[in-house]
Amino acid sequence: MNKTVLYILVFIGIVLIIRFTQKFIWRNVKFIFDYPRNAKKQLVVSSKTLIPSKNEGISWSLSFWIYIDNWDYLYLAPKKIISWEENAYIWLSKKSNDLNIQIPIDNRTNSSEKIQFKSVPIQKWIHCCVILENRYVDLWMNGKLYHSKKLSSVPRFDYTKDLYVTPGGNKGGFSGHISRFRYYNIPIKKNLIQYLYRDGPINRNPIPNLIGYFKKLAGSVKFNVKLDVDVGTD
Incomplete structure (x- = not known):
């Protein structure tokens, strides 16, 4: 067997094992995107891809990185992230x-409650987890x-609603980048949050790059299969 073909088969086996393992380990997470993207461009995440919580009550987590270039963009308008x-x-x-x-709550006035983080630094990657x-x-x-x-009351929640990242078409969001956006259908804990922070805004996992390399390699390989059949007689 050609060595290149053997390498491809071994690699495919490794990837399948990794994917199976990740499916089990990451069963509570939806990776929205894993690389920096232009924060002025809208991304719509279908509600059908967001797995509802299996626990009683309402619980979810959002983890993402933001890099703000400047505050001049949409200066007199709110710069929407989610x-x-x-x-x-x-x-x-x-x-x-x-x-x-802002979290909408379920009360007589259908009001909302708010948390504010002051003095977000610009031109620096910031990790946020809600x-x-x-x-x-x-x-x-x-x-x-x-x-x-x-919260003063139970939060409102509707799993049929799509999630908009940096909404506003191609002229919304904010000036900068957003990266490594993840949705969890559970309330994640301190150890995972700190791991996500230490892991940084840039995905350094070599697997996606290797997959692309082997796809190109596989396209250039010609498979010559020769069967030698030995038919014996009694």
């Missing part, structure tokens, strides 16, 4: 460099718990 109708809204303030989180567990909302910034809030 718009998840009936579930959660995350945005940057109109004129001040503050990050805001966790909802029933009536508690936690905001983690750069691997540290910044604020924990108990």
Whole structure:
């Protein structure tokens, strides 16, 4: 057998094992995207791909990195990071460099409750993690718990709603980049949050690059199969 073909078969076997293992380990997570993308361009995540929580009550976690170039873009308008109708809204303030989180709650007035992180640095990668567990909302910034809030009522939640990342078509969001966006259908804990922070905004996993390499390699390989059949007689 040609060595190149053997390498491809071995690699495919390794990838299948990794994918199977990841499917078990990451059964509670949806990887929205894993590389930096232009934060001015909208991305719609279908609700059908967001796995509802299997636990009683309402729980989810959002983890992402943001890099803000400047505050001049959409200066007099809110710079939206997340718009998840009936579930959660995350945005940057109109004129001040503050990050805001709004959670709709289920009460007579259908109001919302808000958390604000002041003085978000610009031209620097920042890791944000928002966790909802029933009536508690936690905001983690750069691997540290910044604020924990108990909502005055049960949060509203609708799993049929799509999740919009940096909404507004091609002229929304903010000036900069957003990276490594993940949705969990569980409230993730401190160890995982700090791992996500240490892992950084850039995916350094070599597997996707190797897959691309072997796809190109496989396209250039010609398979010459020769069968030698020895038919014996009694």
